[in-house]
């Protein structure tokens with residue numbers, strides 16, 4: 001039997017980068033094929049070729065043994081392929097229904113039969129367990145909801161080959177469960193699926209086979225994932241052995257730098273208090289939606305506080321706005337780095353320097369191009385940002401490398417006292433995570449108070465000196481590094497009496 005989908009010797013070069021170099025592998029019907037590799041390894045490029053967005057420079061794609069050509073996205077869709085891209089493109093003004101039926105109209109329903117279309121969409125969404133108003137405009141939806149709409153679209157088209165590029169990086173636990181259920185149904189239905197993720201747990205949970213990329217080349221394909229150890233995969237991706245990705249370094253702590261007392265406001269169910277010392281890394285664990293990001297935004301002045309008191313280095317302070325916070329040496333690197341932070345048309349160097357620039361311009365200093373170039377090069381090297389040069393437009397970098405560039409922006413800030421990092425390693429590969437943890441330790445060693453919000457249990461446990469846990473808008477407990485364990489943190493994080501949730505976690 002011939003494979004449903006086969007990549008044969010695919011190559012693709014961009015100016016200054018060989019994104020893919022002779023890649024071949026096959027995906028069978030009824031298979032969920034994991035695609036793994038560090039940021040910039042070429043995974044998204046391959047899916048863009050499959051989706052008809054890019055043309056390969058060499059090689060062929062075969063479906064059921066026959067060569068297919070996708071000169072456009074429409075051609076790929078017509079051949080029964082659905083690619084759900086990492087960076088979702090969407091028209092903010094379209095409604096959910098209009099978007100879902102895009103490209104199907106008028107054959108299936110005709111514009112006239114909008115009511116029929118809406119009913120159809122409503123039924124499908126309900127079936128998928130997705131709670132969405134078919135009339136909602138896409139611009140008003142969360143990233144997760146937009147992602148669900150894209151997946152619905154693939155289902156509606158009855159695609160035979162479905163490829164998902166890091167679909168869970170912005171999904172909550174529950175949304176991820178919904179997605180997994182869907183993927184399994186599609187698999188049972190005999191579709192061929194490609195699944196890209198940096199999360200090893202997900203790969204092992206969902207995928208039967210997997211292929212590993214490094215620097216645009218295929219390292220290997222594992223036809224049966226069950227027999228492969230995680231360490232082997234990490235080594236194949238990174239090209240070296242990483243025994244302890246956290247590499248925790250204990251250090252001396254100083255006085256309390258930031259004390260937050262009884263802060264109240266949007267997203268919190270009760271007044272919240274915590275403090276963090278100079279040189280300390282304070283982890284904030286909780287399920288998505290527990291109120292951690294909201295609390296940090298209140299501390300940072302990005303959201304209005306209704307009450308409470310902040311103390312910085314022993315003196316009361318009112319952080320009125322993010323600008324005010326930055327001026328006092330408090331920075332917050334937000335969770336949605338891309339949405340909030342990227343200047344797409346600017347270069348990597350400009351994106352890294354943006355926040356230093358703000359400082360210096362305010363202080364009436366001239367731009368120091370040489371210094372900026374040095375800072376950019378330092379972080380490109382430190383975090384292994386994959387780019388032909390610091391002058392490359394940031395939007396041409398792979399998703400994870402954009403994340404790294406934006407994270408550098410905060411880490412490059414001078415005279416930091418308090419650094420709040422919200423999900424600092426989301427969407428970032430193992431090798432780069434390791435580098436980011438090192439930057440975090442360095443910040444703390446320099447005397448910064450670091451707050452790290454993370455939903456990844458092993459990361460919180462691996463990096464923090466102390467861990468605060470939030471549940472349903474309130475702080476539910478605190479554990480020192482020595483007393484923290486996975487069960488102890490989950491106990492504090494899961495809704496009380498929520499047995500189902502406990503099992504799901």
Ligand SMILES: Nc1ncnc2c1ncn2[C@@H]1O[C@H](COP(=O)(O)OP(=O)(O)O)[C@@H](O)[C@H]1O
Pocket residue numbers: 014015017018019037038039040041042043044045046386387396397398399400
């Ligand atoms: N349109 C483009 N122009 C220039 N370089 C690109 C473009 N798209 C991707 N690249 C480069 O190709 C390489 C592979 O990127 P990508 O396929 O996005 O990696 P991955 O998805 O594995 O993280 C990266 O070095 C990236 O910067």
Ligand SMILES: [Mg+2]
Pocket residue numbers: 040043044045086165398399400
């Ligand atoms: Mg990618």
